[in-house]
Amino acid sequence: MPGLEDLYREIILDHYRTPRNRGELAPPAAKAEGHNPLCGDEIQVYIDVADGVVRDIKIGGQGCSISQSSASMMSAAVKGKSIDDIRNLVRRFKHMMSIEEEGNDSPIDESQSLGDLEALQGVVKFPVRIKCAVLSWNTLLDALNNA
Amino acid sequence: MPGLEDLYREIILDHYRTPRNRGELAPPAAKAEGHNPLCGDEIQVYIDVADGVVRDIKIGGQGCSISQSSASMMSAAVKGKSIDDIRNLVRRFKHMMSIEEEGNDSPIDESQSLGDLEALQGVVKFPVRIKCAVLSWNTLLDALNNA
Amino acid sequence: MSFDVALIKKDFPLLQRVINNKPLVYLDSANTSQKPRQVIDAMSHFMETSYAPINRSAYQLAAESTDAFEHARGLCRTFINAPRTNEIIFTKNATEALNLVAHSWGGANLHRGDVVVLTQMEHHANIVPWHMLAASHGIELRWVPLTDDGQLDLTNLDSLLKGAKAFSFTAMSNVLGTITPVQQLCAAAHAAGAIAIVDGCQYVPHNVTDVVAWGADFLTFSSHKMCGPSGIGVLWGREELLNAMPPFLGGGNMIADVRLDGFTCAELPAKFEAGTPPITEVIGLGAAISYLTAIGMSNIRQHEKETVTYALSALNERYGNDITIHGPSDPEVRGATLSFKFKDVHPHDLSQVLDQSNICVRAGHHCAKPLMRLLGANATARASFYLYNSLDDVDALVNALEGAGDLFSL
Amino acid sequence: MSFDVALIKKDFPLLQRVINNKPLVYLDSANTSQKPRQVIDAMSHFMETSYAPINRSAYQLAAESTDAFEHARGLCRTFINAPRTNEIIFTKNATEALNLVAHSWGGANLHRGDVVVLTQMEHHANIVPWHMLAASHGIELRWVPLTDDGQLDLTNLDSLLKGAKAFSFTAMSNVLGTITPVQQLCAAAHAAGAIAIVDGCQYVPHNVTDVVAWGADFLTFSSHKMCGPSGIGVLWGREELLNAMPPFLGGGNMIADVRLDGFTCAELPAKFEAGTPPITEVIGLGAAISYLTAIGMSNIRQHEKETVTYALSALNERYGNDITIHGPSDPEVRGATLSFKFKDVHPHDLSQVLDQSNICVRAGHHCAKPLMRLLGANATARASFYLYNSLDDVDALVNALEGAGDLFSL
Numbered sequence A, B: 001m002p003g004l005e006d007l008y009r010e011i012i013l014d015h016y017r018t019p020r021n022r023g024e025l026a027p028p029a030a031k032a033e034g035h036n037p038l039c040g041d042e043i044q045v046y047i048d049v050a051d052g053v054v055r056d057i058k059i060g061g062q063g064c065s066i067s068q069s070s071a072s073m074m075s076a077a078v079k080g081k082s083i084d085d086i087r088n089l090v091r092r093f094k095h096m097m098s099i100e101e102e103g104n105d106s107p108i109d110e111s112q113s114l115g116d117l118e119a120l121q122g123v124v125k126f127p128v129r130i131k132c133a134v135l136s137w138n139t140l141l142d143a144l145n146n147a
Numbered sequence C, D: 001m002s003f004d005v006a007l008i009k010k011d012f013p014l015l016q017r018v019i020n021n022k023p024l025v026y027l028d029s030a031n032t033s034q035k036p037r038q039v040i041d042a043m044s045h046f047m048e049t050s051y052a053p054i055n056r057s058a059y060q061l062a063a064e065s066t067d068a069f070e071h072a073r074g075l076c077r078t079f080i081n082a083p084r085t086n087e088i089i090f091t092k093n094a095t096e097a098l099n100l101v102a103h104s105w106g107g108a109n110l111h112r113g114d115v116v117v118l119t120q121m122e123h124h125a126n127i128v129p130w131h132m133l134a135a136s137h138g139i140e141l142r143w144v145p146l147t148d149d150g151q152l153d154l155t156n157l158d159s160l161l162k163g164a165k166a167f168s169f170t171a172m173s174n175v176l177g178t179i180t181p182v183q184q185l186c187a188a189a190h191a192a193g194a195i196a197i198v199d200g201c202q203y204v205p206h207n208v209t210d211v212v213a214w215g216a217d218f219l220t221f222s223s224h225k226m227c228g229p230s231g232i233g234v235l236w237g238r239e240e241l242l243n244a245m246p247p248f249l250g251g252g253n254m255i256a257d258v259r260l261d262g263f264t265c266a267e268l269p270a271k272f273e274a275g276t277p278p279i280t281e282v283i284g285l286g287a288a289i290s291y292l293t294a295i296g297m298s299n300i301r302q303h304e305k306e307t308v309t310y311a312l313s314a315l316n317e318r319y320g321n322d323i324t325i326h327g328p329s330d331p332e333v334r335g336a337t338l339s340f341k342f343k344d345v346h347p348h349d350l351s352q353v354l355d356q357s358n359i360c361v362r363a364g365h366h367c368a369k370p371l372m373r374l375l376g377a378n379a380t381a382r383a384s385f386y387l388y389n390s391l392d393d394v395d396a397l398v399n400a401l402e403g404a405g406d407l408f409s410l
């Protein structure tokens, strides 16, 4: 069994203790909610989209250190990015989490660095926690579809 | 495993080959039908009751040697008997088949001989066939209730 | 791998049993199959080393057991060539799977006067749920008749299917052994605008199954008939249909959220898997699929074709007019399940006499009473062969029948 | 027989497992329990020597397996002191059993506006089926609230029950450990003209159960939580009620007759057991009941009472205000299931840290989301103890919690 230090990197605990972009956005901002039925974690993602760009993002809800820090890092990583770039980033992140989209074989663009997000790589060694890490990302996709 | 001769006594095969009281009785005779869902056997019992006595009885349906011979012997044994005697006989027969009524502890009157019916005692050693042997007896009880 | 029935038989502990100095000749696999050591051991081993809750807890042991469980789901997917793993729903048996389709898909999509087409050779599991829907929703049932040799009579299929919403049929009859033309039936259903529900209970254990090649919409089968444990069945359905269906059983695991005033469903497959699943049994089913796959489903089909060819000629040669074997005589369109009538001996008595030689055949209506009525019988005797039955087992049956005739001749 | 937890633990192969040189401390039995050698062996042995169809075939092997199967039904009857053996219905789990009651009894007896009373500590399995009935039949659900220490608040029970047709409640909470006053609740239900449905999932494995003394109308429980295999649950119901109910799943075994135009039901218990049952699993459940009975249910209850008494004081003494243990503090009204909050550590992270010491606790909503909302939490960590857990296991939990606080302090 890999050690806890593989999972709980300092940067993860930092995002957990000091989450970025917490809060809500009033309509017409798009909103989506995600549940992790396994552990009861709940998350809300609010996004403000204009001209194909996510101008602002806020995160609500409760969860474990992995889901909270992943959401926090995600919010920092997507703010100000274009929807296309974001969709690509989601795919790359899920790929890092060893989740592949069924039926999508197109190559993944790995040119950008994932930055802080790479700290979450250790989660892959703890398969039950992968769902925690991707919850906010799937919820972001839903929010994009609602936007 | 007990041998087949314990099961297929000559008298049983005789009743199977030459069933007594085959046929139907027209209404107002009472009728009841029985199924053995295990093997698909079907039986009809018709009885003509007057003054608390079963004046006539007829048996219809199809079944294996045990169910057919048991029905045939049953018809011969109950014809002309009073309902009380018959209910007592049914209980004795089921007792011989090792089936006890739940919740009825009153002693069983064993003064009368069971006659030919005793040939069916060997069935007890073949538990799956007990249902075949008692099918007509349960159907008779239903017919008495319908009468 | 070459197919060696003697070696295969050795994998099945129960088939080594000797009663009264005679070996056991198990010819009731259409009812339920025996289990190889590989399956029994996989279940014991799992309970001894890895048993833990599925999809609920986060510790390593639970992750291991969830992985093993989901791995078995993947094996099911491959075994029937289903497009997606989340289309594999675990039920308690094929009966629950068929009830799920009738209740959930049927309950949501069928209304008074809607037509569901069945065949006259269906098992009660593919009849009674539709009767229940007829009573609750007022649907109409139509029945595909049979030819004299026990095949589906497709002469009027198109008119039977006209306006139908669903066609639900067995891929192989558990009484007659008839293999039905599944691909053609699915196409006919679709041409009429109906969905095609395939009862694979008797087919999947004995043949290569490919739901995509068939063009089926739903498939149901039971583990216990394919060398796997009891207590576990499978429903496969097209994702699109399953997603659109309301849930069936309610409870833990099938929900995304529960409030005092209502609930929302989980995604597939959890949506249809309420409560604690048959965990060890799914592991056992996975082991059974691995076992069968290693032997090869086409080898198994080939072996059974040879067995039934041999059995048909041995029985007919020895007993001529004294025996009537129901169902098709062409081994190309039948499996190794033989229902027969022998002289005037009642099947129950026949099975009793055969049992004296430890030959296990079923006597009864085989949960197919409408078909029995067609055959003009309350019951038949049925010998059904599987991968572990040798030609010696056929000979044992043929020889033991001899004694029955004398005892019961009327 | 004196109760020796060290000896008992030896009966459970999985509990001998060592991961990274540390023993396994399994504290998730409220989720699902481990299996003793006696149960695992009974299942293997049955599959190796006696596996055959139930209630269908007439040969000796099938008679043996049917006898073994029905013997296990008798053991279930005795275990809960049910009046009649035919009142014991085998389902796939307790969830199916609760769905059966809601769908069949509820479907036939409840109409728009009728009231069913539940408690706010119910498991989803005793909520969602009623929500489904609320949607399909327009029934109204009322909820018995909880006191601050996690017991049922019965102050307004009579007015809640007024006009109700059914009161369905757990005998022991799977989250709080609370044991409810079942006899009193059944009496209150009856006084109001309602039937009493008892969810015994968490109670039956840990206590002496007597449905007659309770005065219950239905009881449901799951084998996998009481040392038995997965894939098998039990519904007990009063014969009179079961006889009056329509069938639930349709198919083989549950019928007396099937025609093209309809069917008639079999007698109890077959009426509610459609399809091939979990044969081997019923044998395993029988072995589990024999195992538990030999140890003695009152001994088990006594052991667990001691365990929870010790755990409550050890945790509170060591961690004081850093730990909040939900549910009653009086061991007389609680079982050995402890949900708790530790500092600000999220339960999922807590369980991860404990897992590092091979301590298996569940983190989550425990399929009781309405209760979670009352507790103001999305999730709790839950340690649940059973007959095989020693006081050393309690100590292991208490000690391992230490590390979690530091890592996650906000």
Ligand SMILES: Cc1ncc(COP(=O)(O)O)c(C=O)c1O
Binding pocket: C030, C031, C093, C094, C095, C096, C123, C125, C126, C170, C172, C173, C174, C199, C201, C202, C222, C224, C233, C367, D252, D274, D275, D276, D277
């Ligand atoms: C053709 C067919 N369909 C359905 C079933 C029902 O399967 P199960 O009893 O495993 O639910 C059976 C077997 O009994 C069968 O032979």
Ligand SMILES: Cc1ncc(COP(=O)(O)O)c(C=O)c1O
Binding pocket: C252, C274, C275, C276, C277, D030, D031, D093, D094, D095, D096, D123, D125, D126, D170, D172, D173, D174, D199, D201, D202, D222, D224, D233, D367
């Ligand atoms: C109180 C309670 N009721 C019902 C259930 C459902 O049991 P199962 O999942 O075995 O169907 C459980 C366990 O999950 C439970 O704890």
